[in-house]
Amino acid sequence: MKAGVTRLMVSMTGLFLLLMILFMADLFIGSTRMAAADVIRALFSHGTPGDEIIVMQFRLPKALTAILAGAAMSVSGLLMQTLFRNPLAGPDVLGVSSGAGLGVALTLLALTPLFTLPEGSLLAGWGLILAAWAGAGAVMVIIMAVSARMRDIMTVLIVGLLLASAISALVSLMQYFSNETMLRTYVIWTMGNLGNISYPQIRALAIATAAGLAIAFTMVKPLNAMLMGETFSRTVGVRMQRTRIILLASASILAGSVTAFCGPLAFIGVAVPHIARLLFGTTDHRILMPATALTGAVLLLVSDLISVLPGGGHIIPVNTVTSLIGIPVVLWIILGKTGLGRRF
Amino acid sequence: MGIGGVIAETGELVVGYRNRKRIFTVMKGISLQARRGELVALIGRNGTGKSTLLRTLVGLQPPLGGKIMLDGRALHDTGSSELPRIVSYVSTEPVAVRNIRVRDVVALGRFPYTNWIGTQTVADNEAVAAALEATGMTLLAERRIDSISDGERQRTLIARSLAQDTGLLVMDEPTAFLDLPSRYGIVSLLRSLTREKGKCVIYSTHDLDTAINEADRIWLMTEDGVSDGAPEDLMLRGILASAFESPMLSFRVNDGTFSFVRSRQSTIALEGRGKAAKLTARALARCGYTTGPDARLTVKVSEGSHGQEWSVTDGMTDRRYSSLYDLVANLPDNDQSD
Numbered sequence: 001m002k003a004g005v006t007r008l009m010v011s012m013t014g015l016f017l018l019l020m021i022l023f024m025a026d027l028f029i030g031s032t033r034m035a036a037a038d039v040i041r042a043l044f045s046h047g048t049p050g051d052e053i054i055v056m057q058f059r060l061p062k063a064l065t066a067i068l069a070g071a072a073m074s075v076s077g078l079l080m081q082t083l084f085r086n087p088l089a090g091p092d093v094l095g096v097s098s099g100a101g102l103g104v105a106l107t108l109l110a111l112t113p114l115f116t117l118p119e120g121s122l123l124a125g126w127g128l129i130l131a132a133w134a135g136a137g138a139v140m141v142i143i144m145a146v147s148a149r150m151r152d153i154m155t156v157l158i159v160g161l162l163l164a165s166a167i168s169a170l171v172s173l174m175q176y177f178s179n180e181t182m183l184r185t186y187v188i189w190t191m192g193n194l195g196n197i198s199y200p201q202i203r204a205l206a207i208a209t210a211a212g213l214a215i216a217f218t219m220v221k222p223l224n225a226m227l228m229g230e231t232f233s234r235t236v237g238v239r240m241q242r243t244r245i246i247l248l249a250s251a252s253i254l255a256g257s258v259t260a261f262c263g264p265l266a267f268i269g270v271a272v273p274h275i276a277r278l279l280f281g282t283t284d285h286r287i288l289m290p291a292t293a294l295t296g297a298v299l300l301l302v303s304d305l306i307s308v309l310p311g312g313g314h315i316i317p318v319n320t321v322t323s324l325i326g327i328p329v330v331l332w333i334i335l336g337k338t339g340l341g342r343r344f
Numbered sequence: 345m346g347i348g349g350v351i352a353e354t355g356e357l358v359v360g361y362r363n364r365k366r367i368f369t370v371m372k373g374i375s376l377q378a379r380r381g382e383l384v385a386l387i388g389r390n391g392t393g394k395s396t397l398l399r400t401l402v403g404l405q406p407p408l409g410g411k412i413m414l415d416g417r418a419l420h421d422t423g424s425s426e427l428p429r430i431v432s433y434v435s436t437e438p439v440a441v442r443n444i445r446v447r448d449v450v451a452l453g454r455f456p457y458t459n460w461i462g463t464q465t466v467a468d469n470e471a472v473a474a475a476l477e478a479t480g481m482t483l484l485a486e487r488r489i490d491s492i493s494d495g496e497r498q499r500t501l502i503a504r505s506l507a508q509d510t511g512l513l514v515m516d517e518p519t520a521f522l523d524l525p526s527r528y529g530i531v532s533l534l535r536s537l538t539r540e541k542g543k544c545v546i547y548s549t550h551d552l553d554t555a556i557n558e559a560d561r562i563w564l565m566t567e568d569g570v571s572d573g574a575p576e577d578l579m580l581r582g583i584l585a586s587a588f589e590s591p592m593l594s595f596r597v598n599d600g601t602f603s604f605v606r607s608r609q610s611t612i613a614l615e616g617r618g619k620a621a622k623l624t625a626r627a628l629a630r631c632g633y634t635t636g637p638d639a640r641l642t643v644k645v646s647e648g649s650h651g652q653e654w655s656v657t658d659g660m661t662d663r664r665y666s667s668l669y670d671l672v673a674n675l676p677d678n679d680q681s682d
Contacts, residue, residue: 228439228449
């Protein structure tokens with residue numbers, strides 16, 4: 001018991017320190033070379049206007065977004081994996097990100113031109129988030145209904161895949177009818193971008209993430225019971241209907257908000273919970289949930305650092321990096337010695 | 345601890361499934377009883393509704409009619425937070441999680457007693473330790489659930505049920521998929537819980553042998569209805585035999601076991617004594633021979649120079665064998681004999 005607690009404290013503290021170091025690194029390293037002293041001066045508003053713009057308007061929001069988005073997507077994935085009892089569940093795999101994307105596409109491609117709202121209006125912040133929530137929630141409800149009928153993990157994954165395809169077909173149709181500027185905004189959005197986000201948007205993302213995480217954390221006890229199956233959960237007094245709705249809402253809020261501002265971030269949601277389980281050697285959501293949030297934030301910061309490392313003003317889309325990190329983890333789950341569906 | 349008060353009782357219970365379109369009745373007129381300190385085995389052939397009855401009993405699905413009383417209270421009047429303190433349930437659902445320790449699984453049984461985040465108090469830890477001890481899982485408590493045997497996994501789930509600290513423990517086929525020693529191990533564990541902890545354990549099983557030999561009470565489900573009584577009561581009334589007998593299977597009342605009916609019967613004389621003779625009779629019976637006098641063939645069991653020996657004579661020729669396998673393999677096909 002004692003050794004376990006010590007190991008837990010060391011792992012948690014280590015992960016938190018790593019997060020801080022990576023956060024600083026993300027401020028100091030970017031596609032433009034800057035001396036460390038210049039970055040510090042810029043942070044405290046004593047730098048040159050050019051430096052200040054790079055640090056305060058680009059690097060700082062990007063690093064903050066990486067932390068928020070990493071934590072939110074990963075915890076959303078964790079909730080879905082336990083809820084659907086499916087180790088391959090995640091916002092992108094089950095089409096929830098696509099659902100959020102549909103909400104965004106409707107807002108960006110269909111509604112905005114109709115109402116010609118000014119830049120930075122409500123629609124660009126909370127409006128976008130609400131649309132993404134609705135889209136994510138709608139897909140979640142469909143997946144929930146399917147998984148209630150079909151116990152088979154593969155069936156649910158295939159339905160998620162089909163939903164994602166159907167949504168992307170719908171979005172293509174919308175793209176066909178939208179103008180060039182809108183189209184460009186949308187295409188850039190789909191690449192997954194942590195940088196194109198304003199402070200009001202970060203505030204909205206922070207509030208939504210905090211709310212989503214707080215709701216998720218109130219559910220750690222039923223989540224632990226759900227590891228033993230629905231029958232057990234019900235016989236120890238978990239009110240399944242209510243629990244499912246809360247978990248669905250929380251996962252939709254988390255994945256939807258991130259997707260609204262950063263685009264569909266690939267593989268973070270599926271992979272990170274498994275990395276956290278491996279790191280902490282536990283299935284207890286009381287530990288796993290904060291561990292997953294921290295690991296997700298760390299992983300997205302690392303992905304972001306890698307994406308700017310080429311230097312010389314080039315940035316590769318962060319989605320490319322998260323995919324390259326996430327896909328091996330997913331492969332490991334599928335090909336692992338205990339096989340798909342056996343590793344939690 | 346002797347047998348105590350009634351803890352579970354059903355009256356004219358109707359179980360089955362209901363959806364928007366129609367009602368599907370699985371079994372009706374179920375009137376059963378179970379007391380504290382009793383081991384109750386629910387038996388019946390496949391499809392008679394054992395699982396449906398158990399699920400209804402623990403409140404997982406609503407009854408279609410009749411009443412259920414648990415610990416002196418009607419089930420439908422018992423709140424969702426009170427029921428888990430009266431009855432615990434182990435289903436046939438496999439544990440999908442692999443990376444979880446035995447102790448953590450058992451600790452989940454404390455769910456109805458812990459706070460919102462599931463903090464284990466001293467009392468909770470004591471209950472978990474006691475449950476591990478009673479099921480013989482203390483030494484394996486830190487092992488991962490995927491590193492123990494099927495029998496040990498079943499013990500873990502029983503420990504979880506025990507940690508839930510209910511007077512009534514209901515289990516759906518806890519001995520399914522286990523080998524013979526594990527099956528006996530589980531049933532004797534369940535029996536010890538009734539004797540030492542005063543629990544009432546109701547379990548469904550296809551393992552008639554252990555049910556008849558270990559259970560205090562049998563709930564027998566057949567297509568015609570449900571019977572309730574001591575194993576011997578049901579045997580005496582001939583219900584047990586009629587429930588399971590088929591043209592292939594006959595029930596032996598004396599030792600309470602079933603055996604296959606052999607269509608081909610002929611008589612063979614057997615000479616010999618002791619264990620070897622008994623086993624010879626058994627081997628002959630397996631091959632469709634009854635033993636008795638006035639037979640064409642005679643089998644003699646004797647102690648030869650190289651151990652046990654068998655000789656078969658029909659009055660003219662005499663053949664010797666050194667194993668029962670060789671003996672029965674060389675017996676004439678009894679369809680042609682006689």
